[in-house]
Amino acid sequence: METIIKLAELKLEQFVQGTNNNWLIFSTLPESKQHSSGIDGDVILNALKAVEIIDADLDVVIDAAYDYSYSISTDNKLKLAFAKSKHADKGSALDSLKCVTITYELGDLKRNGDYYRVIARDNLGAELHRTNPLTLDQIDKVISTFDSTRDVSTSGYVKYEIKPDFIVN
Structure with missing residues (x-):
């Protein structure tokens, strides 16, 4: 069974500034099944050109075909990375992402x-x-x-x- 929530419904826990990218770490996906890696394909960010990756690649240059990369791993927290040139700061990133929805599988x-x-x-x-x-x-x-x-x-x-x-x- 799947559910859909808005990214704005998740609590922002951290804003990280890396070498290549900045990324936002959000609270766990409510009632989500546990994920085994950042590439199991069970989580979909709607209305974004984004690719799912593993946590270790959050600061790797994002493929030009995508605007964002994201990871969900065993902690079930959404980590959303973007090039430093994409958003000037945390506020502009959150403002542009507030209407994005996330589709994911519920746990048992x-x-x-x-x-x-x-x-x-x-x-x-x-x-x-x-x-x-x-x-x-x-x-x-x-x-x-x-x-x-x-x-x-x-x-x-x-x-x-x-x-x-x-x-x-």
Whole structure:
């Protein structure tokens, strides 16, 4: 079974400046099956001319036929490399990539009891907060806290996504 998410839905963990390329390291793909290498072809970046590589090649000059190279390995984190001339800095890279979608295979999912996760996003869709597994009563308190502390006239409104918590086998 596959799922599709926007690159903007992943948390940026690190911006790396290499000799040939810069690259972005994003959080793990949610509920993804574990990958054995950076070249198993199970992850597809849509709307990009990109090639899948192994982690060790993130700083190797990218083939002229592609604009980006990316790797997913056993840590299930997306590492997206681009030539230094492609984007001037981390901000311009993130801005140009925000609408890119990622298609990948889900792992073998097993429900984690009656636990759920809530993701709070601002009105632009940027993630503000992601909870650990909680009961629905606990989630109600999280949402109430966000709603009572956020000034919508200056910081916009909050959207919530509630989904069951899964253990990936």
